[in-house]
Amino acid sequence: MTLKASPLAFVPFVSVDNMMRLVHHVGIAQFMADLATEIEADFARWELFDKTPRLASHSDVGVIELMPTSDGVQYAFKYVNGHPKNMQEGLQTVTAFGVLADVDTGYPKLFSEMTVLTALRTAAMSAVATKHLANPGANTMAMIGNGAQSEFQCIAQKAVNGVDTVRLYDVDPAATAKCAANLADAGLTIVRCDTPEDAIEGADIITTATADKNMQTILTDNMVGNGVHINAIGGDCPGKTELHGDIVARSSVFAEYLPQTRVEGELQQMDDDHPATELWQVITGAAKGRQSQPEITLFDGVGFAIEDFSALRYVHQKIQDTPFYIDIDLIADPDDPRDLFGMLKRAH
Amino acid sequence: MTLKASPLAFVPFVSVDNMMRLVHHVGIAQFMADLATEIEADFARWELFDKTPRLASHSDVGVIELMPTSDGVQYAFKYVNGHPKNMQEGLQTVTAFGVLADVDTGYPKLFSEMTVLTALRTAAMSAVATKHLANPGANTMAMIGNGAQSEFQCIAQKAVNGVDTVRLYDVDPAATAKCAANLADAGLTIVRCDTPEDAIEGADIITTATADKNMQTILTDNMVGNGVHINAIGGDCPGKTELHGDIVARSSVFAEYLPQTRVEGELQQMDDDHPATELWQVITGAAKGRQSQPEITLFDGVGFAIEDFSALRYVHQKIQDTPFYIDIDLIADPDDPRDLFGMLKRAH
Known part of the structure; x- marks a missing residue:
């Protein structure tokens, strides 16, 4: 067969290998x-987006999710x-x-790996939340859970918020050693800690990113002092939380998209009308973020489709005139x- | 960079070119x-599947949809x-x-073009419905709308149901000439017709597959005689129908998945409780199909995720030990x- 496909037939594909080269x-x-x-720019125009909780297919051992969104010009899904048992x-x-697609034609314009990209955007999201919610001058972070997400969180906090010290803790010391x-x-002062209590000593920011699919209590109420900002990243599906409910109750809670977070985040422990603010409102000034120094702020991050949209849009721009993609038919x-x-x- | 990805990193990709070679x-x-x-085999085990109406993102000029389903062992989405303006x-x-994926690990196991594959499975679906609903010996089909789907419909009806004569009509004679x-x-007797009335003359099966995104009346009530089986394929989203409501009212209506068809199919013209039967129940014997020779049966086809699941599962089997795919990282x-x-x- 010598059929030659037209240029319209091709979609750029960014493999894992090419994503790493691009990074x-x-x-x-x-x-x-x-x-x-x-x-941050996409959150600032939040109201333009089609928003829907992700479409999840649950089994006994895990979940497969589709996360679509659109700003009316481009469409993306992940x-x-x-x-966890993997x-x-x-x-x-x-x-x-x-995939990133063109709303006007429905044609896909980018197909990309997102295992690496999700790790990057998840950390960037925590950094954005921290930028808007932590006390000024916060520069020491406790990183609880030293698995696949941990290094990304530390580097993003340094790059975006000037964090200079990270205090690492994991139930498995080998994970801490790897991290x-x-x-x-990376240009960070790194402190390896033997207990979570040790890790949060002196921390302005506490980030939890643990993987067990259970209601965990990574942090208990008496561990969390005034003025900290918490990014709770690992509690991200029904039945999976990281913080004791009393911490959530004492904190000012911020979320990406509340209809999703109330089901998937730390907020699943609380009543459906527990006070919480969507972060985009803090970014646009429509709602207040932190209101006092001693306040505990909690970013109950579960990951939302707009973050993937932002990431795919960015990758699509960045690969132009580079060798970091191939065209697939x-x-x-x-x-x-x-x-x-x-x-x-x-x-x- | 000389990093070598492990075999686990690769997913077979079937391009348009390779799909055509495989076909x-x-x-x-x-x-x-x-x-x-x-x-037919997957419809017979219908109750095992996770079913959800497709997730649609509408714009002024079109729609982008995600259609997931799972039988608990494999997961697929399209x-x-x-x-229409494209x-x-x-x-x-x-x-x-x-994509076809493994429920146990969440890892994708096939990534495939589905423009060609959807055309094939849509025609196969109509043939399955016709097999279970048309009168015995039905061998003449009127094909109304001679666009991209028409030839597939004709060939599937010959292959599955022994249809030997197709009567073609389109508002654009050039489309009919192309078809x-x-x-x-193809081994079919082909009759080119100048009017829809001419096309349905003597037809045992009427298949409509037109593309306008409007409430159309491709068939009016007085055109449809007793005993025919209708496949109404083109009415497949809100605001897009092909048949006069009186035809729907006179027919025994069969659908893939009623929660979706009542919104997207010819049934959108009728009350929400208009009688209709899901086709899988006819296939398993749980419900009756055609009950008399003069009855008009209507398959109100809109396309459902399980058909894509079946098609991806089939392609995944068929590409094993062939050159009709490439591995992508x-x-x-x-x-x-x-x-x-x-x-x-x-x-x-």
Whole structure:
């Protein structure tokens, strides 16, 4: 067969390999700072977006989710799974890929791996929340849970908010050792801690990113002092939380998209009308963020489709005129759009 | 960078080009007969599936939809757009791609074009409905609307139900000429008709597949005689129908998944409790199909996620040990699943 597909048939594909090349081409810290800027810009025009809680398919061992959104000009969705038991089988807990498409034609314009990209945007999102909610001068972060997300969180906080010290804790000391080794040349002061109490000592920011699919109590009420900002990242699906409810009760709670967070986040422990603010309102000035120094602020992060939209939009811009993608023949493009069958027939 | 991705990182990708090669390798008619068998088998175990209406993002000029489903062992979703105005711009009205994944791990196992595959499965679905609903011996079909779907419908009806004569009509005679030319060697008697009335003369089966996004009346009540089976395929989104409501009222109506069809199909013209039967119940014997020779049966087809699941499952089987796919590096697969950052860092 010598059929030649038209340019319209091709969609740029960014593989894992090319995503990593692109990240290093830009620089990891710069990439996350850029993502934070893009997410902040999209959150500032929040009301333009089609918003819907993700569409989840649950099984006994995990979940597969589709996360779509659109600003009326571009459309994006992400496929993402969450399978905590995968780790024991040598597989990723979370893998993801996504698509950016043109609303006017419905044609996809980017197909990309998003396992690496989600790790980057999740950290950028925490950094944006911290920027708007932590006390001024916050520069020490406790990082509780030193798994796949931990280094990204630390680097994003340095890049966006000037965090200079990270205090690492994990139930598995090998995870802490891995995290510390990976961050050795990141320009951060790294403190390896033996207990969560030790880790949060002197921390202005506490970020929790643990993976167990259970109601956990990573932090108990008496551990959290006044004035801290907490990013609770690991509690992100029904039945999976990290904080004792009393901490949530004492905090001012901020979320991405409340209809989703009340089901998936720390807020699932609270009444459906528990006070909480959507972060975009803090960014636009429509609502107040932190109102006093001693206040505890809690970003109950679960991940929302607009963050993926921002990330895919950014990657689409960045790959132009680079070698960090290949074109794949994803779209059937017959000469006469009514003649799909003729195209198939002539391919013989 | 010389990083070598592990086998787990790769997902087979079937491009448009390779899908067409695969279809010709199997044979178009055989491929559709096989798809009909797979769809019928999956409809027979309907109750095992996670079912949800598709998730649609509407704009002024079209719609982008995600259609997921799962049988608890495998998960599939399709991305599909519908942009009727695309045709005037030399683009496809409908383009699609999809993914088959493993429920146990959440890992994708097939990424495939689905523009061509959707055309094939849509025709196979009509043939399955016709097999279970048309009068015995039905062998003449009126094909109203001779666009991108028409030839597929004709060939599937021949392959599955022994239809030997097709009577073609389109408002645009050029479309009819194209359809007739494409079917010239299909082993069908082809009758080109100048009016819809002419086309349905003597037809046992009437299939409508028109593309305008409006409430159309392709068939009026007095055109439809007793005993026919109608496949109304083109009315497939809110505000888009093909039949006069009186025809729907006179017919026994069968649908794929009623919560979706009542919003998207011909049934959107009727009250929410208008009697209708899901086709899977006819296939399993749980409900009656046609009950008398003079009855008019109407398959109000809008397309449902399980048909895409069946098609992706079939393609996944068929590509094994063939050259009709390439492996793409879609999944990040670090040696230590907790060390995603280390993988990124070492890629530098």
